[in-house]
Amino acid sequence: MDIFRKKDVGEILKHSTPLKRTLRTWDLTFLGIGAIIGTGIFVLTGKGALTAGPAISVSFLVAAICCGFAGLCYAEFASMAPVAGSAYTYSYIAFGEIIAFIIGWDLILEYALGAATVSVGWSGYFANLLGNLGIHIPTVLTAAAGTTAGVTSYFNLPAFLIVLLITWIISIGITQTKRVNDTMVIVKLAVILLFIVCTIWFIKPHNWQPFSPYGLYSFHNGTAAGIIPAASIVFFSFIGFDSVSSSAEETINPSKTLPRGILLSLFISTVLYIIMTLIMTGVVKFTVFAKYLNAPVLAVLHSTGQTWLSIIVSIGAILGMTTVILVQLYGQSRISYSMSRDGLFPKFFGDVNMKYQTPFKGTWFFGIITAIAGGLINLNILAELVNIGTLTAFILVSAGVLWMRHSHPEVHRGFKAPGVPFTPIIAIIFCLVLIAGLNWETWIRFIVWFAIGMILYFGYAKKHSKLNSFKPQDKGAD
């Protein structure tokens, strides 16, 4: 039994449904900005600012560059497959079963904990909104244990409940239309622009001194600090940018349009992020964010006394984050579905409910786990794990692009990344640097996660893989 056995492309090609080419540069840019902006900036800027000081703005730039190179590689990777599919399925065709399993296992981490991370931020803004209405949730029930030093908290009840509510919505087959999604993008952008316009006047330049208190990389109170570690955290703010990359088949003239779309959407969101973080660290001293870890933007608005604006920002953030949790939990149930269909996961996860046409059981299984994670684990741990999972997936994808150029130069590619071999090599180096910037506890947690995955693969998946049934004739065929 070969752990690098591959799925047959013909199997997938059988029913290809060619997509119409309709997307132009600005469609892609809007798509990208929509996927990028909205959660990281509302949730992780506090932790980022504590890690790098005002130099967090530079951290955003570093993370954006990493995403740019990784995005180009992913675009080529996605365009190699003749039909729309997931990164998991592509790697099953191109690189073999074990790589596909690792990517799928990484994506489960990304999606489940990504949704949990966002739910924690959601809870921060929700509690503020209720507070403005005079309703106060007991502090012990607003955050996981150990979130803020000196404040006793046990469980994040709002985060737990919102994840369960959204799980229910998804399990009965509700989805969000493109129009609702586009509206949310505009709401998020409007909130950010309003925030910029209203708070830029309160900047006190002395708060920017020292600009980079911890340098590029250093140790402070036993945790990694500086520009690189902060970049590793705020990388989360860009997750989702690759949705542009998978649009090669729907794009007019992809070789020109696609890189423009990726780079332009990254550029615009990075500029907004940099302006926003410069304002945030300019209005209040960056150390203040320690008290506002789950809802950092509110630190600024409490300092300027703009309660009305904090209400608008909270509503915008809550709306935007609700749709992000929805999309993440949905993706979570679909990736476990794909793996179950191929026999790599138990049948339980692939069971589609007849009435609702959803993987009902898998949705609830991961929904409950995500809800518990959102309730019990604090923001830093969650976000770092999401980032390490996603960065690893990008390393595998970039390495795969490099390797396929070398071993299968003849394969059709709807889009070719410019500057190969340099682009994938730079992407891999950047991803490794960002992984290095995470705390060592995160590496350990990730290694444990990875080890559990390998036990599952060798103990279950390899034996139950659907590929076992066609083994003899496919052996040796490449």
Added chain:
Amino acid sequence: MVYKNILVGLDGSSQADNAFKVACGLANALSADLHLIWIVNRDRGMDSSFGVNEDFYRDQYHQVQDKLVSYVEDAKKAGLKVTGEALVGNIKLVLANEYPKEHGIDLIVLGNTGLNTVEKLVVGSHTSYVIRNSACDVLVVK
């Protein structure tokens, strides 16, 4: 006016099966063409990183194609001119606009919604959307 092209939306529910039977009877009486479609719902608003949803849609699409076969055969046995198509897209938009426009449909036959009150509130019934937004006549089979 006599209906020439009758569209039936299928989804495996007993309500939709009733709609199919009624539409067969109508097509027979009016000697109209029968168009059967079964749509896998895919909303672009749910697109996400690493394209993880696409495999699910494709699998659903294959299954729907298989399920459609028996309906097409039944209609052929009844001596009707029939086409059956599985589609991936936004159910509401495809049923109410896209498909009828492309195929010159003049009557849409649908089953009454199979949702309970709470689900209707949050999902919104596909049938009521089509009634409100379709340019051609709609027949709802109870």
